Amino acid sequence: MTRDATIDSYHSSESIQQRAQTLFSQQQEQVFRHTNKMFAVLMILQWLLAVAVAFYFAPLTWNATESEVHIHVWLAVLLGGAITALPVYLVISEPRAVPTRYVMSVAQVLFSCLFIHLMGGRIEAHFHVFGSLAFLAMYRDWKVLIPATVIVTVDHLIRGLFWPESVYGVSTATLLRSFEHAAWVLFEVFFLTLSCRNSIREIQEGASRRAELEVTKHAAEAADRAKSQFLANMSHEIRTPLNGILGFTDLMLKEDSQRESGYRPYLESLRTSGRHLLVLINDILDLSKIEAGQMQIEMTRCSPHSVISEVMSVMRVQAQEKSLNLEYNWQSRMPKSIETDEVRLRQLIMNLVGNAIKFTERGCVKVEPRFDIIGEAPMLYIDVIDTGIGIAAGNQAHIFKPFSQADGSVVRRFGGTGLGLTISRQIAHALGGDLTVKSKPGYGTTFTAKVSTGLLANAQLLAEPLSDALNTTMAKSPRNRSRMATGKVLLVEDGEINRKLIVTILAAEGLEIATAENGQVGVEMALEQKYDLILMDMQMPVMDGYTAARRLRNEGLTAPIIALTAHAMNGDKQKCISAGCTGYLSKPIDIDVLVKTVGETLEGYLPMNSESKASAHGESTGEPVEEDLPITSSLPTENPVFAAIAIEFVEFLEQQLEEIRNAIDCNNSEELGRIAHTLKGTAGSAGFASFSALAVRLELIAKSRDIEAASELLDKLTELAGRIELPELEVCK
Amino acid sequence: MKSQAPYVVIVVWAIVLVVGFAVMEQYSLTPGEMHEAALQWPQTDELQRIAGKPTLVMFAHPKCPCTRASIGELARLVTRCRDKATVYVVFPIYKGVGEDWEQTALMSQAEQIEGVQTVCDPQCQLCNLFHATSSGETFLYDSKGNLAYHGGITSSRGHAGDSAGQDAILSVLMQRGGRVSSHPVFGCSLVHLRPLDNESQ
Numbered sequence: 001m002t003r004d005a006t007i008d009s010y011h012s013s014e015s016i017q018q019r020a021q022t023l024f025s026q027q028q029e030q031v032f033r034h035t036n037k038m039f040a041v042l043m044i045l046q047w048l049l050a051v052a053v054a055f056y057f058a059p060l061t062w063n064a065t066e067s068e069v070h071i072h073v074w075l076a077v078l079l080g081g082a083i084t085a086l087p088v089y090l091v092i093s094e095p096r097a098v099p100t101r102y103v104m105s106v107a108q109v110l111f112s113c114l115f116i117h118l119m120g121g122r123i124e125a126h127f128h129v130f131g132s133l134a135f136l137a138m139y140r141d142w143k144v145l146i147p148a149t150v151i152v153t154v155d156h157l158i159r160g161l162f163w164p165e166s167v168y169g170v171s172t173a174t175l176l177r178s179f180e181h182a183a184w185v186l187f188e189v190f191f192l193t194l195s196c197r198n199s200i201r202e203i204q205e206g207a208s209r210r211a212e213l214e215v216t217k218h219a220a221e222a223a224d225r226a227k228s229q230f231l232a233n234m235s236h237e238i239r240t241p242l243n244g245i246l247g248f249t250d251l252m253l254k255e256d257s258q259r260e261s262g263y264r265p266y267l268e269s270l271r272t273s274g275r276h277l278l279v280l281i282n283d284i285l286d287l288s289k290i291e292a293g294q295m296q297i298e299m300t301r302c303s304p305h306s307v308i309s310e311v312m313s314v315m316r317v318q319a320q321e322k323s324l325n326l327e328y329n330w331q332s333r334m335p336k337s338i339e340t341d342e343v344r345l346r347q348l349i350m351n352l353v354g355n356a357i358k359f360t361e362r363g364c365v366k367v368e369p370r371f372d373i374i375g376e377a378p379m380l381y382i383d384v385i386d387t388g389i390g391i392a393a394g395n396q397a398h399i400f401k402p403f404s405q406a407d408g409s410v411v412r413r414f415g416g417t418g419l420g421l422t423i424s425r426q427i428a429h430a431l432g433g434d435l436t437v438k439s440k441p442g443y444g445t446t447f448t449a450k451v452s453t454g455l456l457a458n459a460q461l462l463a464e465p466l467s468d469a470l471n472t473t474m475a476k477s478p479r480n481r482s483r484m485a486t487g488k489v490l491l492v493e494d495g496e497i498n499r500k501l502i503v504t505i506l507a508a509e510g511l512e513i514a515t516a517e518n519g520q521v522g523v524e525m526a527l528e529q530k531y532d533l534i535l536m537d538m539q540m541p542v543m544d545g546y547t548a549a550r551r552l553r554n555e556g557l558t559a560p561i562i563a564l565t566a567h568a569m570n571g572d573k574q575k576c577i578s579a580g581c582t583g584y585l586s587k588p589i590d591i592d593v594l595v596k597t598v599g600e601t602l603e604g605y606l607p608m609n610s611e612s613k614a615s616a617h618g619e620s621t622g623e624p625v626e627e628d629l630p631i632t633s634s635l636p637t638e639n640p641v642f643a644a645i646a647i648e649f650v651e652f653l654e655q656q657l658e659e660i661r662n663a664i665d666c667n668n669s670e671e672l673g674r675i676a677h678t679l680k681g682t683a684g685s686a687g688f689a690s691f692s693a694l695a696v697r698l699e700l701i702a703k704s705r706d707i708e709a710a711s712e713l714l715d716k717l718t719e720l721a722g723r724i725e726l727p728e729l730e731v732c733k
Numbered sequence: 734m735k736s737q738a739p740y741v742v743i744v745v746w747a748i749v750l751v752v753g754f755a756v757m758e759q760y761s762l763t764p765g766e767m768h769e770a771a772l773q774w775p776q777t778d779e780l781q782r783i784a785g786k787p788t789l790v791m792f793a794h795p796k797c798p799c800t801r802a803s804i805g806e807l808a809r810l811v812t813r814c815r816d817k818a819t820v821y822v823v824f825p826i827y828k829g830v831g832e833d834w835e836q837t838a839l840m841s842q843a844e845q846i847e848g849v850q851t852v853c854d855p856q857c858q859l860c861n862l863f864h865a866t867s868s869g870e871t872f873l874y875d876s877k878g879n880l881a882y883h884g885g886i887t888s889s890r891g892h893a894g895d896s897a898g899q900d901a902i903l904s905v906l907m908q909r910g911g912r913v914s915s916h917p918v919f920g921c922s923l924v925h926l927r928p929l930d931n932e933s934q
Contacts, residue, residue, distance in 0.1 A: 058798035058891060062868075062921040065827045070798060071760050079753035086746045094739065103743060110750060117757055120802045120891040 016211050024207035028140070031203075033095050035138045039104045040091040042135070043084040046111045050080040053118045072118055083110050101144050108132045109148040113155075133188055140200055142193040149189045153182040231288055236539055238281050243587040244497035246274045250591045251504060283419040287402060290426045295344075297430050298574075299454065302342035304334060304380055305462070308367060311349045318357050324365055326357075331370035331383075333461040338380060339454025344427045348435075349382060351424045352447045356386035359445070363387030371453070371461070378456050379433060382449045390441035399437070400425050424449070487532035487602045488512045492522030492548065493564065494540040498587075502535065505591055506598060519543030523551050531559055533601055538565040538576060546579040553580035558700045560601045564589065582696045604693015630725035633687035637726070646726055649688060653679070653721055660698070660714050664707055672710060673702035690720060761889040764917030765867025774878040775862045779852055780821050785876050787818040787906060791886075792860060794868035795824045795837040797921035799891040803869035804839060806886045806899055808846045814906040818873070820849045823865075825857040825923055860923050868920030873902050881905040885918030892919075 054076035060067040087107045090100040112128040119125040129152055136144050160178030249271045256264050289295050312328050319326040349367070356365040366385040372378065391399060402422045421435070428435040432452025439445035489511050493499045503513045514531070516522035520543040526534060534552070538545030549561050562583035563576035573584050583597060633646040656679050663672040676699035683691035694717055701709045774782050782788045791807055793800045804822065811820055822843040826834065843851045854860060863872055873882040882905060886898040898916040903909075 057801075060796070060798070062794055062797055064794075064922060064925045065830055066925065067796075071757075072798075075753065075757050079750070079757065082746070082749050082753060086742065090739075097739070099739065099743065103746075106747075110754075113754065114757075117761065120799075121889075121893050123893075 016208070016215055019214060020204070020208040020211035023210050024204050027203055027207060028200075029096060031138075031140055032101060036091045036095055036100060036104065038138070039108070039135070040088045043087055043104075043107060043111075046115075047076075047080040047084040050076040050111070050114055050118060053115065057118060057120060076114070076118060080111075080114060083107050083114065101139055101141065102147050105136050105144050105147045106151065108136060109151050112152075129185065130188055133185070133192060137192040137196055140196050140203070142196040145189050145192055145196075149185060152185050156181045231285065235285050238285075239278075239587045240495055240498065242274065242278055242281070243589055244495070244501055246271065246278065247498075247501040247505070247589060247591060249274060251501070283423060286423050287419050290423065295426065295430055297341045297344060299339050299341060301337045301339055301454075302345070303337050304340075304345075304369060305336075307342060307346050308349060308369060308382070311346060311353055312367065314350070315353045315357060318354070319365060322357060322361070324357060324360055324363065326353075327364055327366040329366060329368050331368050332372075333463065334369060334371050335378075335380075335453060335456055336460040336462050338456070338459075340380075340431055340451055344431060345451060348424050348427045348431075348449055348451075349384070351420045352382075352384040352449060355420060356384050356388065356445070356447070360386040360388035363444070373456075377432075378453045380451050380453050382451075384447045384449070385444065386446075387444040390443055390445055391437065391439040392441050393439075396437050396439060400435070486510050486512070488514065488530070489598070490514050490516065490522065490526055490531040490534045492516045492519060492534065492540070492545065493537040494518055495537070498537070498564075502589070502594070505594060509595060509598075511598070519545055519548030523548050526552055526557060526559075527555055533598060534559055534561045535598075536561050536563055536581065538563050538572075545581075546575065549576075549580040553703075556704065558697070558704060560604075560696060560700075562597060562601060582700065600689045600693050601696070603690055604695075604697055631688070631690065631720060631723045632725050634689060637687075643726070646687065649683065650721075650724055650726060653683075653691065653724075657714070657718055657721060660710075660717070664710050664714060667707055669702045669705045669707075673699055676702055688724075691717065694720070761892065761919070763890070763919075764885070765870070765920050765922060767870060767884065767915075767918055768864040768866055770864055770872055770880055770883040772880045774874045777859065777862055779854070779859055780823075781819070782874065782878060783819050784878075787873060787875050787881070788821070788878075789818045789871065789873045789902065790821045790823060790863065791871045792823045792825070792863065792865035792868065792923060793839055793843065794921045794923055795826075795834055795839055797839070797868035799887075799920045800839055800868045801842065802887045802891045802893045803871075803885065803920065804842050804846070805893050806896065807843075807849070807871075810886065810899060810902060810906075811846055811848050814903065815848060817906045820846075821852055822846075822849055823852045823854050823859050825854045825860050828856070857923070866922060866924055867918045868923055870918045870920070870923075871898065871902070873905055875905060880913055882914055884914075884916035885920070887919055890919040 051073070054070070054072040058070040058072040061070045084107070087100070087104045090097065090103055094100050109129065109132055112126075112132055115128050116122075116125040133145060133148060136148055157178050160175065160181070164177075249267055253264065253267045253271065256267060286295070308328060312326060316326055353365060353367060364387060366383070368383045368385065370381045370383070372381060400421050402419055425435040428449050428451060433450035435450070436448050437445060438448070489506060491499060491502055491506075491513055493502065493515065494517050499515050499517075503515065506513050514525060514529075516525050518540045519536075522534070522536065523543065525531075536545040536549055540548075543551075545563060545565070549563070552561065560582040561580060562585055563579075563581040564585050564587060565572060565576065576584050583601060585594060585597060633649070637643040637646050656675055659675050660672060663669075663675060676695045680692050680695035680699060683689070683695055694713060698710060698713050698717075701713060774788065780788070780790060791803065793804065807820070807822070824837075824840055824843075840851060843849055852859070860866075865872070867885075869885050869887065871882065871884065871886055872880065875881045882898070882901045884898050884901075886896055886902065888894060888896040896916070898918075901914040901916065
């Protein structure tokens, strides 16, 4: 059934009527059950009251000085018990049955008879009849009043005809008088019936409204699901071909740099346009997700300093190109880690710093975080201050609206989509904070992002801002990428263009590449032959990447699997890891990132005594690497901050190796997996990629519970740890 | 309820209840024992008859629960026929009973009726004199001392409200005429249930 047809079927009046009828029946059932229970309790209470009344009014009967229990007491106990027994039993055993409430109606009016007798025919006792009829109306079913009314009416008519003294106290009574008594009862019943019918009508109207609301809700949910699916599909459909465009453009640029064909300016324009299109598409998709309320936030612990440092590292180049000073100063002690969505926080700061650089022609851009624990909840404030063109006061409210920039001239001069600040503010809100601006045209602008830090019980606060070395543009030429280890790679990708692109890139690195066009073929190939690395597209026909990865792991495959996916949301990353992937690359794939990831993964996976193994310390010699070469962090350790990180990692590594040893001795695979997982992330952050890769392998081994392999890997880790070299530090043992 | 069993249970239940209510009705309509009353006012020093004024005497067991209704109806009668008759309520006092028999709720109820004199009857002498055997048994002697009514003034045991006995008494007191009438009395026995003789109590 198509989407429209599904919604239309919900909307049909017939289905609404049916649903309304069902809801009405359900509510009516509920009323019956509830009233039955109430009457069951009332029956028991009335029985007890009858016994009490009998004891009060006529406890004993006398024969001069001799007495015995009055028959009224026995009648109250036995007859009252009999009246109570069946209705209570039916409420328990047949609460929904129609006869239950009719039996209740009869029993209730019989209690009226009993009370009138026990109380000596007092006028006051007769009110029990009228009260009972009113109680019976609580069933909201006028038919329930019929048995009670019939019993009272017939009783009075018969007594009036055959035994008028019992009712009227005289031996003669006219039929009219009997009707007069019955008429008062019928009078009440008439109005109770009207009340029941009104009540039923109200319930029916309520049910109709609920049915309509349900239909509307279903339709809204269906539309929402369709929208989500559309967004997910568009993300994949748009990013996949863009991946091909940008990838091949990069390749052509690389080749052109050697051939000098003269097409370079065209290719660069192509790449710029493609990247701009990618930014635009990402922003639009992000905004669509935000507006659909589907921006996913994954709260994890992360180092705010690491996030900001990474942004600074990435944006440094842009700042240098405009000869801007990029500064990073702490305004207070900062927590070592906070609980937030690291990816979204990075995106937020990246947007703000990118904007600041874009709109600043001269001077500097400063990033100044500060931590506030005085308010209601601890918050992290990040001020991004620039000496740019500024924003007029009248425009400051508009800049956060989608597709709005300060004014029309901004678009012409600086370009942009007008979505960045909208998205940034939404991200800040999602992270428990806000994004505000202060600006003066001609002097500059300060954007202040405020985000919640989450629980910080026992959190460590790091010291005051470090040395001025942080303020320098941390120009450090990137290390030369090492020659990649050779190996066999299996690429499982359904897109022909993407296959060609990736094959071209990796073949140029000296890797042997095999390809499969879907997950099914990929699984067969991976099980037939040994591959050192599998690159797995996650969205494929026949068998998708998740299923293929899961199947390979179930078959005992331990080779690393890197997921390639256009779904770049946090939840998807976790989904890939849960399926058995060891890494994750989002499309469009950055060539450098692809090569780096493949290289690091192969270095960690391939045997250490292989002649084709790349040097772990990053110097490219083109010669086979010797095993005793020192290992250093890829971070710029001449900077004290990074040196401290490297030192801290070495201390941490020593601890982790001890814990791994203990876990192996205790045969504790779960603990081993946990330690490996932690080491993987920490080693990567500290710039020791080889340890990160080995930790990935150790995590896989832990899952397969191969303690012997774990022991071998521990020896390898220990040996590598012995080769770590830190500047001006003792070699870690 | 798919099986027939529940309906059978309902029918049985209905039958049990009908029998129960029938027993209750039967009891409430079972009169007490009554013996023939003296047709002329019996002479006694305990109860004074005023010549030319009817005299009404009700005998009440001090603890009979059914007589609560009778005394209640007596109060209504007296209210309607104020000063038209001399009204006595006689409570037999039995030998060997406890102190709680000396002042009972019924005695208090009767004492509160304006125009009614309560009389204690030690040894049940007055009961014997009038041949009263059931609680609530009422004797009305007209202005000439002739028996005008003998019986109860409720329609069933302990049942308040109008009765044929009340109507008969009202006819006499309102001088509407009518012959001597009698209606059943519904109350506890004043005597141990033995044939009436001088030694009965």
